[in-house]
Amino acid sequence: MTRTLILGGDDALMARINVLPGTQVVALSSETIQAERFDLLRSLDPQALPDLIMLCEELPIEWSLELARATDERYPTIDLVLVGEYSAEVVVEAMRSGVRDIVTPEAPDSRLVEVLRRAEQHRVAGAPLTSTPGAAVPAAVNPEDTRVIVVVSPKGGVGKTSISTNLAIGLAEQHPSEVVLVDLDLQFGDVASTLNINPTSTMEHALTDEAAEDTFVLKTMLAVHPSGFHVLPGADSPAATEHATGRQIRRLIEQLATQFAYVVVDTAAGLDEPTLAALEVADDVIVVSTMDVSCVRGVRKEIELLLQLELLPASRMVVLNLADRQSGMRVKDVEAVIGLPVDVVIPRAPEVQLASNHGEPIMLKGRKKGGPFVKAVHQVIDRLARQGKSADVKHRRVEVA
Template identity: 30%
Template sequence: MSLYVYVEPDDERRTHWGNDFRAIGGTMLKSMSELESYLPRYPETLLVVIGAVVDLDEALMFTAYQRLQRPVIGVVLIRHAIEAGVVLRCLQSGIRDLVAEEDEEGIRSATVRSVDLSKALSTTMRGTGDNAPYASVVTVFAGKGGCGRSVVAVNLAVALAGAGRRVLLMDLDLQFGDVAIMMKLSPERNIAGGLQMAGRLDEPGLRSIVTTYRQSLDALLAPASPAEGEQVRREFVVELLDVARPLYDFIVVDTPSVVTDQVLAALDMSDWFIPIVTPDLPALKSVRLTAEMFDLLDYPKDKRLLVFNRAGAQVGLSPSEVEVAAGMPFAVQVPASRDVTVSVNHGEPIAVTDPLHPVSRAIRELGDRIAGVGTTPQRRRGFLGRLFP
């Protein structure tokens, strides 16, 4: 049985990669038609690498179909060169990684990430034995406004929604939530619409108030007015999360810059805590207070992933100084970029419009940490960079 497949019609390229790929138990195939007859016989397959000479439309059609039928399978697509117009099509179809043919180390790294993600997804989809998902709750928090909390939450939800994972983005900034604007969504359906079902909310009820942004990603928007937001109680937040967890793989919660009962309810149910810090003294003070609050509430330290937002901004504080002042190491550094502001103003998350942007890459790295995908560089050992068990 082979878990890894490489489709390469070109004899010279197949010879170039063949020995390394077979060394880790992989199978080399000559065509997409061979692949289609191969997969039903080997449903345990985790990785499909599609060579540069395979027709793009054929590769994307295959991937889109597998995303629905076998979401655990990861597809790495190799092209002669990376063209901007192709990237979005690949993202929409579910391609895990798009790599230029000349970037051999990039190909190896992409396959490592894809296999790690497939193994994590396999564990998640096994669930409690009945193949039902059970969402991990990821709460993004910053005690100071203007840190880019909602930007991180929105783009993190987009990143997590890759590879067929079902994600719910919940806007718990109940008075002034920005998720609807950032994703260009109508706030007609929102949390307040479920208040009449409080105490008896079920799956159909939840689905009646969420808004689908794109395949695999739904949003539960903040109320349209602050007055409606005041009616949302802590108990209803708990109920929303309880009902949503069996329906999704991840729930990303955006929060206001104040600690409310509703925010505490989400934090108490969270599996991951994402504090945000920026290179300015008020934000540093805020993140230190946040860490102290997390300690008092006994939230596990190994589930806290500090995001250094707007890293590289020339404001007189170096990353090392910010890290020391924050009192915890950075999980990722999201670079400062005016492109983020442009994306917000257009209502289009940068992780969607430009998935190769440094900001998108940083947030995708954060998503990989949350999803259990290994991102530590490995010593080169054959085709995949290391040998898989």
Template identity: 40%
Template structure:
């Protein structure tokens, strides 16, 4: 049953609002008559009597710009509470409100059916969002709080491959989910395949915001605002996904990616980056920021040779971090190649071999990472070993053999 908390300085609007939902919307409405909004979500919610409200409506009389700043903090600290902003007929203000973290906007002059329609939609979405949030996340700032100071222990793990179709996104999403168990709400995955990224599909997410929002506007100068554009996944991780329109990818430059990763590494212990196949400007920007790189290849001659060429070129550009991991994905003995063949071609050791399994393909098609869907699967065990290699209690292995392997023989 939904509880709605209405903040407004206009008693007349309160009367119209209550008439519109009375007897037609399950739950109750509580009104706080104030002209100024509290500074924090907890201060605002403390004005509510009884159980936690499902929806908070900022009505007429509230400063919309103050409301938007507060909405950004709400989205981080109290993601289980959905916000609605009552606005005049101003499309630009409505768009700004949605980008700031409001779940919906309500026309100030809406008739009773219009008010009821918006409230019903937001209440339904709020209940679904509550069910999707991790256990223990409701009702406390705790795991959603913003660190007081930038981190100095952050690791930027770039997952890359010269060719598509090798399961790079599968590796990246499972790695992020596994790290989410090690560092709950301190792990974020970024989809840098800016035109055709699949992280949202692989995690079965429907993001309200995208990479475009994160590298433009107020998020560029404010890490707190940036965090409001991230999407929470039930595995206790955040995700920053690509825009639905591939054309928007042309608007994102390498310098913006560099700045974005710098912001995220100041806030999260683990930043997992899923790049597009090849070595485009976004991938190169990510590699410059990387503390660790996971190179992924399939068990086929073109893929292995492509990775060898990529390693050679990155060595010439001095873009290979000291911490390098090589993963052979969807390994199958029937391909005619062995791990020893791959190591001989790469002139570098293979760290993890993830076997091809039916369950891995099934989990991918379901949009559920294998580590969640079938943790006892053979492939999942290898993925867990990959995750464990990044655990904070594991010493960072600086493997000079990779550096030597980049020298042409």
């Protein structure tokens, strides 16, 4: 049961949260709170503290932040969440004041459930929250153990997004809340639509200086998929991120790698600047090919180039997707052309397209009902586990200023 105190919210928000499973809500109007000021904090029963305080937009923001600072100092296990749309400056100030997260009043129920669940987990764990004003974000995971997995291919439409989204779901089944999926197809990324999520923040916001300077701020920009992993979706318009530099992308992935055990990166076709930047910080690379001759040749060229650039870590995998007999090629022929063994073969399976068209990745059907695609994704996961983290020294391209 998550005990939630809503301050200054409207009836609609209270009604929505009230019907979510496992919540107990108390709401106070903006007038009551402003009349009580800090007596409100003193009047909280120490035996029945809320797990979560939601500070809504009807309250003056200075007041919300003041209350957040005081609560964080006195009751560090209470989660503080701002509800509303705020400027980047307010977001930064809020995080420094101990605010844990920011949601919009229109956030989907899945997002609210995530906020409530996390607050309850904190109470159960009894751990003070990591929100000392101005403090650097402590690493949630040891970066030595993090795996940055980059999915690439020279060609479009070969299944990069299908593999990366389903891989994130499969990894999150085993490591809930420890996985983030990054849509690095900056121009035409479709991770959000593939997962049927409606994000409030995207890559456009994640590449701002505010997010680069403060990992707390970056974390508030991630969407949460109901199956238990975080998502950084692509920007709404290709123009929004067209000037993103390799340095920014590397910084972003490195920040995420301090917070999540698995960073899965979906990329655009070919080797554009963001993809090369991701490869520089990759622990594992999954190269996707189909049985189409031009794709197989493209994969060979891409692998040759990555080897020359020293951007192909030892922990690499070749996945042959959309495999069928109609191409006239056999797996052996593909291996002969690309010069590497094929590690996992995924047959063409109509249910994959059907599932992704419905915004419900096939992985959610489970091992029994998901068919060969789900089985293959589990093979990829098992292989990643067997391979362990590569001890490669990562290679950085020389950057011309």
